[in-house]
Amino acid sequence: ETGVTQTPRHLVMGMTNKKSLKCEQHLGHNAMYWYKQSAKKPLELMFVYNFKEQTENNSVPSRFSPECPNSSHLFLHLHTLQPEDSALYLCASSQDLGTGYEQYFGPGTRLTVT
Amino acid sequence: AQSVTQLDSHVSVSEGTPVLLRCNYSSSYSPSLFWYVQHPNKGLQLLLKYTSAATLVKGINGFEAEFKKSETSFHLTKPSAHMSDAAEYFCVVRKRRRDDKIIFGKGTRLHILP
Numbered sequence: 412e413t414g415v416t417q418t419p420r421h422l423v424m425g426m427t428n429k430k431s432l433k434c435e436q437h438l439g440h441n442a443m444y445w446y447k448q449s450a451k452k453p454l455e456l457m458f459v460y461n462f463k464e465q466t467e468n469n470s471v472p473s474r475f476s477p478e479c480p481n482s483s484h485l486f487l488h489l490h491t492l493q494p495e496d497s498a499l500y501l502c503a504s505s506q507d508l509g510t511g512y513e514q515y516f517g518p519g520t521r522l523t524v525t
Numbered sequence: 526a527q528s529v530t531q532l533d534s535h536v537s538v539s540e541g542t543p544v545l546l547r548c549n550y551s552s553s554y555s556p557s558l559f560w561y562v563q564h565p566n567k568g569l570q571l572l573l574k575y576t577s578a579a580t581l582v583k584g585i586n587g588f589e590a591e592f593k594k595s596e597t598s599f600h601l602t603k604p605s606a607h608m609s610d611a612a613e614y615f616c617v618v619r620k621r622r623r624d625d626k627i628i629f630g631k632g633t634r635l636h637i638l639p
Contacts, residue, residue: 415568417568452631453629453630453631454615501568501569503568511557511576511577513571514569514571514627515571516561516569516570517568518567519566519567
């Protein structure tokens with residue numbers, strides 16, 4: 412679990428706030444991912460980055476803005492969120508995309524939007 | 526198109542008895558298949574993966590899974606449940622191509638009865 416770290420672990424924000432989630436991987440991987448995990452719903456893949464380039468955006472609202480300055484760091488910038496955005500946000504990394512590479516997950520950030 | 530179905534949302538077994546968590550998949554290509562475990566307030570941890578080698582895959586903590594192409598199944602088993610196995614388990618299918626999609630099942634919560 413220490414291979415992928417996420418900060419903060421818990422975040423409470425109002426709908427007009429701006430905040431950022433941070434993810435760092437210490438595994439030398441090339442691909443990084445953001446997932447949203449809501450109660451009673453399957454894990455939702457939000458964004459995928461490979462070698463700092465975004466390769467996938469699964470119709471995520473623009474109030475979520477990812478940033479990947481290098482292969483080790485991934486951010487999720489949040490602004491004007493809605494209460495339904497409250498969830499556990501998980502970051503993951505993998506050696507590369509596709510062909511059987513498993514993902515390593517961080518512990519998540521529990522986000523509450525009030 | 527790919528999909529994955531975890532047939533039970535909750536499974537309860539007594540400590541020391543066998544565990545069976547069921548997963549069926551559909552994929553137009555030979556898939557890679559994974560099982561992950563998530564303990565409360567933690568990220569997901571890889572239990573095991575199938576990527577086209579042996580159809581019986583052994584993972585951590587005594588878990589194993591068998592890839593059965595004819596039944597399109599990848600069920601997770603353990604001979605003897607331990608209290609520490611109580612968690613949520615996710616079956617994942619990943620198309621074995623570079624432009625892959627990662628599909629998570631809805632999860633099965635495993636309860637261990639003393």
